[in-house]
Amino acid sequence: MIAVIGVAIGVKVLAPGSSAFSAVRAIEMVPGSRTMATLEAERTQLVAMTTAARTLTVVAKPKLAKPAEVAAANPGTTASTGSSGGSGIIYVTSTPPDPGSAQSIAYNMLASFGFSPTTFFGCLKDMWDRESGWRYDAENPSGAYGIPQALPGSKMASAGADWQTNPATQIKWGLGYIKAIYGDPCKAWAFWQVNHYY
Numbered sequence: 001m002i003a004v005i006g007v008a009i010g011v012k013v014l015a016p017g018s019s020a021f022s023a024v025r026a027i028e029m030v031p032g033s034r035t036m037a038t039l040e041a042e043r044t045q046l047v048a049m050t051t052a053a054r055t056l057t058v059v060a061k062p063k064l065a066k067p068a069e070v071a072a073a074n075p076g077t078t079a080s081t082g083s084s085g086g087s088g089i090i091y092v093t094s095t096p097p098d099p100g101s102a103q104s105i106a107y108n109m110l111a112s113f114g115f116s117p118t119t120f121f122g123c124l125k126d127m128w129d130r131e132s133g134w135r136y137d138a139e140n141p142s143g144a145y146g147i148p149q150a151l152p153g154s155k156m157a158s159a160g161a162d163w164q165t166n167p168a169t170q171i172k173w174g175l176g177y178i179k180a181i182y183g184d185p186c187k188a189w190a191f192w193q194v195n196h197y198y
Helices: 002-013 019-028 034-054 067-073 102-113 117-131 153-159 167-181 185-195
Strands: none
Touching: 102 117, 102 167, 117 167, 117 185, 153 167, 167 185
């Protein structure tokens, strides 16, 4: 009987919104706790990404083609090529890349993530051109690594043990990251254009 009363009092005292509940949450935030370590790691990553973004030198403002110009240069495409599709996201058109290249691997892998290569490859290409130049060994002073510039690079181990040298493993990880965080490569590219990282 006393145990039941003790549990009932404990549930009431530690209920969300109570001062004891707030105290429990505050204890989780003390230095050395897992929550604090996670927050500190995220803060460190944001600082590194911001520092890396500030090292970017913009030589000129990119000139965007008008949808009519894109359609005229690519006969046989639909009128929506290069348009925003009504969502505010600009879809960048691009021709298929050279076979055997990292770009070709990405182009062929897009569909397995639910992305149309003809719709989304242009955005991915433009973003990874700037991030790494499609080099599997590209390294940034912040510690970002590989084609998708994963920070830290070891995150890509979740896609394969050969993450340091295999473009396909890096691309697989990068496309999974883009899908999970942004939804698609053009939304990631839109974010990149504003922040100079994604």
